[in-house]
Each structure stands twice: as structure tokens, then as C-alpha cells.
Amino acid sequence: MSADxxxxxxxxxxxxxxxxxxxxxxxxxxxxxxxxRGESYQRLEFLGDRVLGLVIAAMLHDxxxxxxxxxxxxxxxxxxxxxxxxxxxxxxxIDGALKLGHAEAHSGGRKKAxxxxxxxxxxxxxxxxxxxxxxxxxxILNVWAPLIETDERPERDPxxxxxxxxQANGGPPPDYVLLERRGPDHKPHFVIEVVNHSGPLxxxxxxxxxxxxxNAARAALAGLGAAIDA
Numbered sequence: 001m002s003a004d005x006x007x008x009x010x011x012x013x014x015x016x017x018x019x020x021x022x023x024x025x026x027x028x029x030x031x032x033x034x035x036x037r038g039e040s041y042q043r044l045e046f047l048g049d050r051v052l053g054l055v056i057a058a059m060l061h062d063x064x065x066x067x068x069x070x071x072x073x074x075x076x077x078x079x080x081x082x083x084x085x086x087x088x089x090x091x092x093x094i095d096g097a098l099k100l101g102h103a104e105a106h107s108g109g110r111k112k113a114x115x116x117x118x119x120x121x122x123x124x125x126x127x128x129x130x131x132x133x134x135x136x137x138x139x140i141l142n143v144w145a146p147l148i149e150t151d152e153r154p155e156r157d158p159x160x161x162x163x164x165x166x167q168a169n170g171g172p173p174p175d176y177v178l179l180e181r182r183g184p185d186h187k188p189h190f191v192i193e194v195v196n197h198s199g200p201l202x203x204x205x206x207x208x209x210x211x212x213x214x215n216a217a218r219a220a221l222a223g224l225g226a227a228i229d230a
Contacts, residue, residue, distance in 0.1 A: 031101030041122035048121030085117035158217035
């Protein structure tokens with residue numbers, strides 16, 4: 001096996017880059033860029049998120065011709081969310097190829113789900129820019145195959161599940177309160193708390209208000225001892 005982490009990553013992807021610089025940029029975290037090592041993966045991550053979403057959405061559309069929009073949306077969310085991307089990053093060995101600043105590396109950056117997920121999306125964008133949509137599609141469907149095959153019963157929408165749970169007990173629908181918004185406009189981070197008449201039920205964070213609300217609802221359900229996919 002090659003000692004070059006980028007060569008190992010190419011092998012795991014099943015794609016050899018014509019422009020190796022794209023792959024080098026895809027694993028360059030902003031903490032390393034601040035030290036002058038190169039351009040970070042942030043722009044590639046933005047593109048990769050959309051490429052991944054399109055490939056998975058098209059696959060689901062074809063795979064489940066009888067499914068309603070809501071079911072397709074739940075399946076899509078399960079396959080492209082941060083946890084799924086971080087899982088696939090570890091599968092590909094992106095953690096070993098990441099270029100991190102000294103402080104980030106020593107604080108466990110290679111195992112942080114947010115960094116792994118972002119780098120995974122950046123790598124997918126690098127494949128897309130290097131060889132086009134068909135190449136990116138082939139890589140994504142191959143790498144995501146284990147998750148696709150086990151996605152026969154997608155997670156219910158946590159906000160819907162929480163509302164049903166609360167109203168079944170005679171309470172009004174819960175409210176979602178924005179506690180904090182931080183980060184630059186191109187990469188915001190939200191902290192949201194879900195509350196009802198009895199007080200706070202759960203707190204969630206995410207790169208969008210929707211993601212933070214879903215995570216808050218998921219935390220509330222966990223606290224209530226509810227199974228989201230029941």
C-alpha cells in the first residue's frame with residue numbers, strides 16, 4: 001500500500017486525478033491555510049454539497065418511483081447529512097489525508113465530524129471538477145452504496161415526530177427559539193432551542209436554521225425517550 005495518503009485516497013475513490021492540485025486543495029483545512037500552506041477546501045465544500053445532493057436525489061427519484069416527496073426528502077436527508085458524510089470520509093481515509101494546522105491537529109481535528117463531512121464534500125467536488133458529473137456520480141454511488149442499501153426505512157422528520165408526540169399528550173406545538181448565530185455569511189452556524197409551555201425540551205446546532213431545528217427536535221425526542229423512527 002502506498003505511503004502517500006493522497007494516493008491511498010485516490011485508490012479508495014477509484015479515481016486518479018488529472019489535476020492533483022484539486023485533491024490537495026480538497027483536504028486543506030482553513031487552519032493550515034492560515035499558516036500559509038495553501039488554499040482551504042471551503043469553496044470546494046460548497047460545490048461538493050450540491051453535487052452530492054443532486055446525485056443522491058436523482059438516484060432516489062429513480063430507485064423509488066412510487067415514493068412521495070416527503071419520503072424522498074427524508075431519505076435524501078439521511079444520506080447527505082453530516083453524519084453520513086463523516087462516516088464516508090472515514091471509509092475513504094480522508095482523515096489521514098487532511099492537512100490541518102498544529103492546534104487543530106492536536107485538538108482531535110481529524111476525528112471531528114464537521115471537518116470530516118466538509119472535507120468529504122470537497123473531495124467529491126474535486127472529482128467533479130477534475131472529470132465531470134459522470135465521474136463524480138460513479139464515485140458517489142459506489143462510496144455511498146452501503147448506506148443506500150441499508151436505507152430501507154428512513155428516519156422520520158424529527159420536528160414532525162416531536163410535534164406529534166407533544167400534541168398526543170395534549171400540549172400545543174413546540175416553538176423554536178434562535179439562541180445564537182455565528183460565523184461568516186457564507187458559512188453560518190445556528191444554535192436553536194425547542195421549548196413548550198413546560199420549558200426547554202432540547203437544543204440543536206447546525207449550518208442552517210432547519211438543520212439546527214431538526215437537531216433540537218431530535219435532542220428533545222431523545223430526552224423524552226421517543227424513537228424517531230418508531
